[in-house]
Amino acid sequence: MRKIRRIAGAGIAAAAILSLAACGGTEGGESAEDAESPPAQSSAPESSPATESAGGGEGVTTAMDVYGPGCAQVPTEGEGSVQGMIDDPVATAASNNPLLTKLVAAVGAVDGLADTLNSTDNLTVFAPADPAFEALGEEKFNELAGNPDQLAPILQYHVIPQRYDAEGLAGAGEVESLNADGGPLEIEGSGEDMTVNGAKVLCGNVPTANATVFVIDTVLTPGANS
Numbered sequence: 001m002r003k004i005r006r007i008a009g010a011g012i013a014a015a016a017i018l019s020l021a022a023c024g025g026t027e028g029g030e031s032a033e034d035a036e037s038p039p040a041q042s043s044a045p046e047s048s049p050a051t052e053s054a055g056g057g058e059g060v061t062t063a064m065d066v067y068g069p070g071c072a073q074v075p076t077e078g079e080g081s082v083q084g085m086i087d088d089p090v091a092t093a094a095s096n097n098p099l100l101t102k103l104v105a106a107v108g109a110v111d112g113l114a115d116t117l118n119s120t121d122n123l124t125v126f127a128p129a130d131p132a133f134e135a136l137g138e139e140k141f142n143e144l145a146g147n148p149d150q151l152a153p154i155l156q157y158h159v160i161p162q163r164y165d166a167e168g169l170a171g172a173g174e175v176e177s178l179n180a181d182g183g184p185l186e187i188e189g190s191g192e193d194m195t196v197n198g199a200k201v202l203c204g205n206v207p208t209a210n211a212t213v214f215v216i217d218t219v220l221t222p223g224a225n226s
Contacts (some may be wrong), residue, residue: 070202182222
């Protein structure tokens, strides 16, 4: 396990696509006053989401940044599509995604967790796809769903209280989850070769209103890297 932790800067910009307003001058040339005035671009927001991408270092992504083989299973239109998830907070967005029905059921089994996820800014969520929960077996899944005290730490281990994009995760190498007792999550590889504690990223850089989501192929186990 890595001992040195490199933490990427927290993302605080909202996930949206903005247009930058163009500022024009007069056709007849520039006056002395115009020449001394500040450049027009200085009036634009310093961290406009229009310029944020997977390489922006702020953790906020757009629909153009989404990648991975599992993304082909995401609807191309409607609330469950990548574009449809952008405006919704993360728990609501996940509830509309057909890849995440088991995760949504698990979150719903822990009282208040969905509201907490929806109301907390700047998160990174590693979201196990349905086959990841199915691999646990129906009996185990039902056991967890019926025991919120046991289930909550597992789900919290999939949530990072800082917003990362794929590049930020690769640069960090290791991140801490909401379940600090579960130990750090190790990030290896990059892009479509990225893993989180060995779990493969199926669809990454998925934007929601308050979080960046990485759909993964395995339910993460707290304490695995302790």
